[in-house]
Amino acid sequence: MKVKITDIQHFSLHDGEGIRTTVFLKGCNLKCPWCANPECISPKIEKSFGRYISLDELKTEILKDKPYYKTGGGVTFSGGEPLLQIKELEPLLKSLDINVCFETALFVNENRVKLANEYADELIIDIKMLNPENAKNVLGGNVNQFLSNLNIIDLSKTTFRIPATKYSLADSQEICELIKSYPPKKIDIFKLHNLAKRKYEILEKEFYTEDITDSQINDFKDQLKDVFDNLEIIEF
Ligand code: SF4
Numbered sequence: 286m287k288v289k290i291t292d293i294q295h296f297s298l299h300d301g302e303g304i305r306t307t308v309f310l311k312g313c314n315l316k317c318p319w320c321a322n323p324e325c326i327s328p329k330i331e332k333s334f335g336r337y338i339s340l341d342e343l344k345t346e347i348l349k350d351k352p353y354y355k356t357g358g359g360v361t362f363s364g365g366e367p368l369l370q371i372k373e374l375e376p377l378l379k380s381l382d383i384n385v386c387f388e389t390a391l392f393v394n395e396n397r398v399k400l401a402n403e404y405a406d407e408l409i410i411d412i413k414m415l416n417p418e419n420a421k422n423v424l425g426g427n428v429n430q431f432l433s434n435l436n437i438i439d440l441s442k443t444t445f446r447i448p449a450t451k452y453s454l455a456d457s458q459e460i461c462e463l464i465k466s467y468p469p470k471k472i473d474i475f476k477l478h479n480l481a482k483r484k485y486e487i488l489e490k491e492f493y494t495e496d497i498t499d500s501q502i503n504d505f506k507d508q509l510k511d512v513f514d515n516l517e518i519i520e521f
Contacts, residue, residue: 303358325365359384
């Protein structure tokens with residue numbers, strides 16, 4: 286069995302607890318304009334991005350870093366939308382005895398979410414926006430599917446990661462309400478950055494920017510702090 290990836294990143298510090306190995310799976314069903322991994326969106330191998338890897342080879346790569354997992358770390362499956370390949374990954378997931386995390390947008394069929402919840406020690410779930418029209422037009426996703434999937438996951442192992450954009454800021458009230466109903470383990474507010482600019486150039490795609498100020502992000506943080514304590518702003 287093989288899966289399609291773009292990269293395996295060793296010693297990741299922002300993709301879950303401890304030091305982690307992050308596997309970037311290729312293919313996503315959303316089209317977030319600010320995507321930091323635009324080379325992971327298309328399921329096709331394009332330009333210099335993407336390759337097939339066997340589960341055996343992937344396991345060997347992951348377990349090379351096993352000594353570092355004593356920090357509480359492990360493997361994080363990111364992307365792209367990693368749950369689109371979770372069925373192909375399942376034999377590997379069954380055989381791993383290390384901490385497993387999925388970083389997902391959760392806009393996928395509930396069967397895939399159930400599988401992820403079963404195998405994950407940790408989940409990082411984006412809350413991108415909640416306005417249904419914006420979710421449809423900007424992301425290409427159905428927000429009701431996302432909301433329904435929240436009922437499947439174990440919140441005690443979930444970090445919500447919120448990209449600070451004009452869309453999440455516009456929905457801040459709704460996001461606070463959602464967090465009251467679905468309190469996670471932790472919340473990260475994630476600032477947009479320009480580290481992926483070169484990849485956009487290679488892919489001949491337009492690079493997206495927004496003028497969100499630190500003060501707007503701090504206001505958002507304060508709003509969230511009123512309903513939830515364990516909150517951090519992360520910058521890459
Ligand atoms: S869900 Fe993630 S990988 Fe997919 S387009 Fe959005 S940011 Fe990119």
